[in-house]
Amino acid sequence: MLKELIKKELSTVIEKVVGRIYNFEVDVAPEGFGDFATNAALVGARYAKKAPMQLGEQICELLKESDLFESIQIAKPGFINFFLKKSAFLNVLSRIIELDEYPLTKIGSERIQLEYGSANPTGPFTVGHGRQLVIGDVLSNIFSELGYSVTREMYINDAGRQIKLLARSLWVRYNQILGVNGLDIPEDGYRGEYLVDIAKKVVEEHKDKYKEKWDEQTAEFFERCAVESILQDMNQDLSALGCKFDVYFSEKSLVKDGTVNEVLKILEDQDCTYWKDGALWFRVSKFVDEEDKVLIKKDGTLTYFLTDIAYHYNKYRRGFCKVYDIWGSDHHGHIPRMVAAMRALGIEDGFLNIILHQFVTLKRGEEIVRMSTRAGEFVTLQELREEVGTDATRYFFAMIDPNTHMIFDLNLAKEKSSDNPVYYVQYAHARICSLVEQAKIKSINFRKGENLDLLSEESELNLIKRIDGFEEALRDVIRTLAPSKLTQYLEQLAYDFHSFYTKCLVVDPKNPELSNARLNLSYAVMIVLRKGLKLLGVTAPEKM
Numbered sequence: 001m002l003k004e005l006i007k008k009e010l011s012t013v014i015e016k017v018v019g020r021i022y023n024f025e026v027d028v029a030p031e032g033f034g035d036f037a038t039n040a041a042l043v044g045a046r047y048a049k050k051a052p053m054q055l056g057e058q059i060c061e062l063l064k065e066s067d068l069f070e071s072i073q074i075a076k077p078g079f080i081n082f083f084l085k086k087s088a089f090l091n092v093l094s095r096i097i098e099l100d101e102y103p104l105t106k107i108g109s110e111r112i113q114l115e116y117g118s119a120n121p122t123g124p125f126t127v128g129h130g131r132q133l134v135i136g137d138v139l140s141n142i143f144s145e146l147g148y149s150v151t152r153e154m155y156i157n158d159a160g161r162q163i164k165l166l167a168r169s170l171w172v173r174y175n176q177i178l179g180v181n182g183l184d185i186p187e188d189g190y191r192g193e194y195l196v197d198i199a200k201k202v203v204e205e206h207k208d209k210y211k212e213k214w215d216e217q218t219a220e221f222f223e224r225c226a227v228e229s230i231l232q233d234m235n236q237d238l239s240a241l242g243c244k245f246d247v248y249f250s251e252k253s254l255v256k257d258g259t260v261n262e263v264l265k266i267l268e269d270q271d272c273t274y275w276k277d278g279a280l281w282f283r284v285s286k287f288v289d290e291e292d293k294v295l296i297k298k299d300g301t302l303t304y305f306l307t308d309i310a311y312h313y314n315k316y317r318r319g320f321c322k323v324y325d326i327w328g329s330d331h332h333g334h335i336p337r338m339v340a341a342m343r344a345l346g347i348e349d350g351f352l353n354i355i356l357h358q359f360v361t362l363k364r365g366e367e368i369v370r371m372s373t374r375a376g377e378f379v380t381l382q383e384l385r386e387e388v389g390t391d392a393t394r395y396f397f398a399m400i401d402p403n404t405h406m407i408f409d410l411n412l413a414k415e416k417s418s419d420n421p422v423y424y425v426q427y428a429h430a431r432i433c434s435l436v437e438q439a440k441i442k443s444i445n446f447r448k449g450e451n452l453d454l455l456s457e458e459s460e461l462n463l464i465k466r467i468d469g470f471e472e473a474l475r476d477v478i479r480t481l482a483p484s485k486l487t488q489y490l491e492q493l494a495y496d497f498h499s500f501y502t503k504c505l506v507v508d509p510k511n512p513e514l515s516n517a518r519l520n521l522s523y524a525v526m527i528v529l530r531k532g533l534k535l536l537g538v539t540a541p542e543k544m
Helices: 002-018 040-048 052-063 086-099 127-145 161-177 193-206 216-241 251-256 259-269 304-317 334-344 381-388 390-399 410-414 421-441 458-468 470-480 484-503 512-536
Strands: 026-028 036-038 069-075 079-084 111-115 149-156 247-250 273-276 279-282 293-296 322-328 352-357 360-364 367-369 406-409
Touching: 002 026, 002 036, 002 040, 002 052, 002 086, 002 458, 040 052, 040 079, 052 069, 052 079, 079 086, 086 458, 086 512, 111 127, 127 149, 127 216, 127 322, 127 352, 127 360, 127 381, 127 390, 127 470, 127 512, 161 193, 161 216, 193 216, 216 381, 216 390, 247 251, 251 259, 251 304, 259 273, 259 304, 279 304, 279 334, 293 304, 304 334, 334 352, 360 410, 381 390, 381 410, 390 406, 390 410, 390 421, 390 484, 390 512, 406 410, 421 484, 421 512, 458 484, 458 512, 470 484, 470 512, 484 512
Parallel strands: 111 149, 111 322, 149 247, 322 352, 360 406
Antiparallel strands: 026 036, 036 079, 069 079, 273 279, 279 293, 360 367
């Protein structure tokens, strides 16, 4: 990256002038103030005990020896503006074309885990789950691309009251199909049509074996049947969305393997638990300003909080340096108590990182979509994907900051115009593929890496500068944990390319050398677009 080269040159000079290294920024300069700018003199003034302008002049004097800069200017109150030599831009372009790849710097190697999409297997994935799945999948892709060892994990909440309600609800549906009247789904049970479909399969395979019969064995059967069937449908949704996991972790396993009891023993030894009103409580208030929470209810059942503590203790024992949990915003109250639990277990702050995402509202025209045509209760991820396509589903979920409530415009997602952001980015890629074909038809021989020195137009150099910013965009995703930083970058790159295409004739038989130079520039854009779209899990079509 050009910014990294400038930082390296600056650091060498600063150490000579100031006698020490300190943190400073290098950013793309505002229009008219060069290519890049730095606050190095402003920040370093207090270390050098000099006025910023004086320090800036000393830094500039030494930087004049560099082959990187065409000219350097100082602007009050102490900003340094850099105008780069054209060769610096062409070196960036040449390397990408030569490698057929954007060479990314590996900035991490630690073992990390991303857990997302985790939900009670009590029904199909909703659009809310879809947003979480895409955020997690894209973050995992980018962490991996930048060198981290990533484990993608889904936590299966296959224990507790919700699963028991699911089993009873399915059993009632099963009996209703067999003609039994007078059985009601529990008040907090599940009424979605998807359970009717599962119940029909149970009738086909087991006839009336469980008709009007409810005992522990029957409950276990219907629990297992419901969970297995719903998980099978979930996996089909995941495959269609282009998501995959390395680990599917069962909540039940934490009880079976003794992890829950081990955690309870640690918390007890640390004087972090107490009995009250027949229930076991965790001293949340010992660590954070929150009320204490129940671990074991007075009827002996384990709370979700307890098994979640055990699950994260298991993560820690597996040797991850950091774990990232992606939750819906309605779980924000769970964060402080989990922070308290990690401290009680002796796990350092910074191990557990929570990414919250806001809710999704679907809109068709001016109408808010509230009901599913099939399930009767909510819009499923499958319905959304089937209506707008996988590419639009993934791109739209990625393009909004997780902290922002999302309005998913169904009509826009299907629109084939520049107003649709995924279409706009994909069209830039397809347009470049078309240019390469046009060159062949017009007998212009595309020679990779040649004639680059003919690129001198402002729109050409601006496009190279944008290409160079790809790695920074990916680092911004990791820094902010927001995939939207990548979609914003790709849209800016597509805009710059379309602008270049409008201003510069790319395929011109009368000027084959310049045509080749511009084809090379377009080819480099294509490489970056393809890479960026791949990280988003979106296709890069050659024709549109």
